[in-house]
Amino acid sequence: MAKEKKKIIIGSILAALVFLGGAILIYNNNRVVRTEDPKLPPIAEDETDPEVWGQHYPRHYDSYRNAVEGPVVRTKYGGNDKYDKLEEFPEMRTLFAGYGFSEEYNEDRGHPYAVQDIGAINPARKKSGAVCLTCKSPEIPELLEKFGDDFYTMDFTEVKDKYIKHSIACSDCHDPKTMDLHITRPALRKALSKMGIDVDKADRQEMRTLVCAQCHVEYYFAGDKKIVTFPWGESIEGMKPEQVYEYYQSGEYKDKPFVDWTHPKSKTPMLKAQHPDYEFFMNSTHQAAGVACADCHMPYVKQGNVKISSHDLKSPLRNISESCGVCHREDEEYLKSRVEHIQDNNYNLLKVAADRNVEAIKEIEKSLNSPGADQELIKQAQQYHRQAQWLWDWMSAENSMGFHNPEEGLNYIGKSIDFAHKAIRAAQRARGE
Template identity: 45%
Template sequence: MSKSQKSLIALLAVLLLFFGFVVIRIGVAKPATTVKAAKIPAGEYDPAAWGQYYPLQYASYKKMAEESPSPTGYGGSVKVQKSEMQPEILMLFKGMPFSRDYSEDRGHVYALEDLRESKRIGPASKGACITCKTPYVEQAYKEMGWDYANKPLSEMMDKSKQPVACANCHDPATMNLRVINPAFIEAQARRGIDVTKASREDMRSYVCAQCHAEYYFAPGTNKVVFPWDKGLKPAEMYAYYSEKPNGFVQDWQHPDSKANMLKAQHPDYELFSTGTHGKAGVSCADCHMPYMRKDGQKYTSHWVTSPLKTLDASCSPCHNQGSAWLADRVKTIQDETFELQHMAGQNIVRAHAAIKAAAARPDVDESNLAQARELVRKAQWYWDLIAAENSMGFHNPSQALNTLGQANELAHQAIEIANRAAGVKLF
């Protein structure tokens, strides 16, 4: 055997020993990503108690206390009034609490604080308002059923010690994802969906959908209801409301047009679920709670924020166009959506004014006036579905632009019919 052959055999022996050692180490060592589930007592709603066992998740959760503007200029977690960018809001919501206070939402950790400080609540406000603000809703519903919704809000706030936290989305014994909002569970059941049998991937959106969705309070009981019985698209939800479900007719009557108006509430899930990402099986958590690594351990970020703040982790697993291209794409979609949203909002304001002017004429045609009021109600509902949603159109760009386009057209129709009711062109 030659000297070179002996050297080669020796090298192979060393390599075999080295890689054998590595394989054995991998085989016997626990993966760095393995975290043993801790059995947290039922009813423990303080996220700090959960954080003792899940420090990486808890540290990222606390980042929601940071207040910062949106990377694109839309939304963000700074508590500013939306009317600063859209002054038409003050007229659109004239006669109801959103004209007094309509600020940008802050992080989950501020859910109770922002509710307590809101100028939209008062002595008559009901306990239904805590439904999406605290994990305590689980206990309230177990003890009282839907009766908690009709209790004074002040009473329910006193019992709600923690804002949105771990227990809203996780079973304390198993850490499995869960939903606790009874309104969401009931809405899904009416659609033929048993949330207890949902896949983990579906649950990664359901835990968000249980609160980031449109709802109304049933008259008399203040039970929270999601208007999903006919579907999640704008026309389907509007058709549902048109049937006056549970005796619900309106959120308020606009003092100028006297139209019976609807107020949309952050319909994020409705827009997302019918968009490209939702239909492709992407979950809310994939983008807003991406996987992270620290010291070799993989964990889910609980800093629920704009994906643009975690762009590489949120978008790069599926997109390879580069961060600059992705950020520009989002900004373009949001700019175009806001332009049309702003335009539609201004035209709806004009429609309210036109109807008011027509109604003041002694010879007004009441039939045409009623039609104009229905048109402005529908126009503002369509506008509000996008204006109240948190992605500025990104969750479903085509549907957002289509919805706003319809809102704009409906506003013009309302003005035209109001002029017809007056028998003269007023606007």
């Protein structure tokens, strides 16, 4: 009897040990590295150099540097190949005539390149001032603190040469003390508080999207001080392009709607969309299901026996199993074909919208050159053209070729085509046709 008991006890202890060993193995294999090396001095409050952060987190640093050290890959509609968008979309030369993008518009290459890429563009495009650097470098939050709102109108080249040392890096998204995600750009904080949202109360999953919303958004430079401002309304609905359009027509812009540039051919007072990735993603199937930008763009990846969030922010089509596989069990080829199906539809309709907008420009130009044409109808045509091209541009400037929110995307492009037709008709009627 005593012998039996002893056997059971030894057996249980062995089983417990095996279980514990297994648990430790699984834990180690799935551990996410988030502890600093205690032998190193802590990361300083104002440290912006990713290499210094990288001493504490070498795996994260390597992953971040992969955008530079890794391969150049072009997907059907994305990737980090710095190709010339004007070759792919020659209609942009007409649509953006009179504006910088008609002469130079390159696909982007990734966060570690942001400063280098903006440094290389045509000098005429930097005349807005230091404001153009706002979303490019981790040195910006300190400069904003130092110079306040005067920062935005400082000279671009002077600020870049004197103060900018690094391209987008760790401190843009992380608090050096706690490593928590944090918001460093005041424009997002202000825009959200207008909606009654306190960004400091956002939970972790929300922050995995909000850190991106600091930069991947539509914005404009408000007033003489050129303060970076997000043109959002007072609710989430206010991020839709129709509402943003209304914003540019109302409030302080009621008597004099906001104008980015005047089109040299149609004389339309134009709006230019930036990169409304966050706004376009809102209310999508994925966003409604609680999926964050980081879920697809920063998936967990194995490095030896540990896991880290990938810091090689790139097209998820380059690592579908890691980016989508957590939630979707289908195979990679199938998922890729679903993405490309969505993107093809979006692309084809976007091309139609671009052509109709080009036609609207030509018709308005023709009316402007026709003596005796009805000036009121020409004005109406220009108004429609402004709306049409704005909606086209929103979809042209968002970065996923429609994937982030497929239904909404086709809806906006459809409206763009409708407005372009109205512009064409009004311009023709102005000539009595």
